[in-house]
Amino acid sequence: MSAKPYVGRFAPSPSGPLHLGSLVAAVGSYLQARSQQGQWLVRIEDIDPPREQAGASKVILKQLEQFGLHWDGSVLYQSQRLAAYQQQIDQWLYQQAAYYCQCTRKQIKAAGGYYLGTCRDLALHSDNCATRLSASRPIYSFNDQLAGEVIIPKALAEEDFIIKRRDGLYAYNLAVSLDDAEQGITEVVRGADIILTTGRQLAIFELLAKAAPNYLHLPLVLDEHGNKLSKQNHAPSISGKQNQQLLLQALRYLGQASEAGWLELSCEQILNKALANWQLSAIPKISLHSQ
Numbered sequence: 001m002s003a004k005p006y007v008g009r010f011a012p013s014p015s016g017p018l019h020l021g022s023l024v025a026a027v028g029s030y031l032q033a034r035s036q037q038g039q040w041l042v043r044i045e046d047i048d049p050p051r052e053q054a055g056a057s058k059v060i061l062k063q064l065e066q067f068g069l070h071w072d073g074s075v076l077y078q079s080q081r082l083a084a085y086q087q088q089i090d091q092w093l094y095q096q097a098a099y100y101c102q103c104t105r106k107q108i109k110a111a112g113g114y115y116l117g118t119c120r121d122l123a124l125h126s127d128n129c130a131t132r133l134s135a136s137r138p139i140y141s142f143n144d145q146l147a148g149e150v151i152i153p154k155a156l157a158e159e160d161f162i163i164k165r166r167d168g169l170y171a172y173n174l175a176v177s178l179d180d181a182e183q184g185i186t187e188v189v190r191g192a193d194i195i196l197t198t199g200r201q202l203a204i205f206e207l208l209a210k211a212a213p214n215y216l217h218l219p220l221v222l223d224e225h226g227n228k229l230s231k232q233n234h235a236p237s238i239s240g241k242q243n244q245q246l247l248l249q250a251l252r253y254l255g256q257a258s259e260a261g262w263l264e265l266s267c268e269q270i271l272n273k274a275l276a277n278w279q280l281s282a283i284p285k286i287s288l289h290s291q
Contacts, residue, residue: 006038007186010064010071011176013045014056018063020249021191021221027250028218028283029189030069031271035278041183042071046079047170067243068267076183078175085170088178089131089163097136097207098163100129114155131164133174137206139199145187145216147286152199161200173197177204185213192217192286219284221253243267255282 010026012018018026033040042064044057061075092098101119108115120134138157144150163174180188180201195217205212244263247270251258257277262270 004184004186006033006036007041007184008033008036008038008189009041009043009180009183009185010069011043011045011179011190012060013048013051014053014060015048015051016053016056017059020246020253023067023246024221024250024253025189025191025218026064026067026069027247027271027274028216028254031254031256031275031278032187032189032216032280034275035280036187038186039072040069041073041076041185043076043179043183044078045172045175046077047082047172047175049169066267067247068271076179078170078179081175081179081182082170084182085164085175085178089174092133092163092207093131096134098131098133099160100124100126101132101160101162102129114159115161117160120160128166130162130166132160133163133204133207135160135203137203139202139206142198142202142215144195144198145214145280146283147192147195147217150195150198152196156196157199173200173204177201177208180213181205181208181210187214187216189216189218191220193220195286216280217286218254219286244270247271255279255284257282 008029010029012022012026030040042061044060046052046057057077064071089098099120099122101115102124103115103118107118111118115132119129119132135158139152140154140157141149141151161173162171164170177200179185195215198215198217202212244265244267247267248258248262251270251274256274256279258270258274262273265273
């Protein structure tokens with residue numbers, strides 16, 4: 001039986017333009033997909049309107065094109081998938097695999113920081129409640145293509161986690177898992193900041209009885225204070241700067257070879273050279289202790 005064709009993806013949230021950290025993730029996922037002669041999809045994770053910036057989706061797509069990062073097929077917008085998310089939640093509620101929870105963050109924090117299943121058997125109604133998925137098949141470890149075996153703390157692995165928030169918004173772990181399954185993603189290449197939530201996504205794949213993708217978590221780009229570059233931390237946008245320089249900087253973060261003469265090339269030419277030299281083993285290993 002032949003292996004499934006490679007399908008990778010880059011899935012930014014439109015909370016602002018790309019910054020260097022998100023560019024590194026885009027370049028890493030792109031080069032890994034192309035090195036496998038695979039597809040590279042783009043998905044816009046626009047399911048958290050309070051954190052989104054008007055027009056950011058268009059800006060991100062334009063930036064990707066300016067860097068020569070051309071995707072396959074049409075862009076998937078999570079905001080167009082809300083009915084599918086709700087349908088799956090309704091099915092789990094019917095199967096009693098999910099339930100409504102009225103606990104607040106403050107209450108959970110006071111109880112030690114992990115949710116202890118307080119509402120699991122209360123048969124609450126949906127009013128002013130979040131929806132949680134019962135951790136019936138906890139994932140305690142998984143193999144990362146770069147980090148090797150990743151151990152998930154027992155309390156985290158066994159926690160019933162939120163799949164729909166009290167405010168009616170769908171949770172990241174639910175949406176990303178259903179979308180990866182729907183799009184046939186075979187490998188997820190992304191930043192290491194969410195490496196431990198991978199267990200929750202794998203648990204969802206188990207419940208769906210679908211083959212899970214492989215995972216490859218890239219080292220994070222940090223600021224001078226050691227904090228992850230992110231839109232929440234007001235990371236500077238890369239708009240309007242020299243794209244070739246930024247592309248070479250992203251390759252350096254990924255441990256890939258480049259030459260000074262590449263600065264004279266177009267972004268597409270730089271990516272072609274980077275692809276010819278792409279080495280997974282050269283990517284710096286991440287430290288799980290810092291996650």
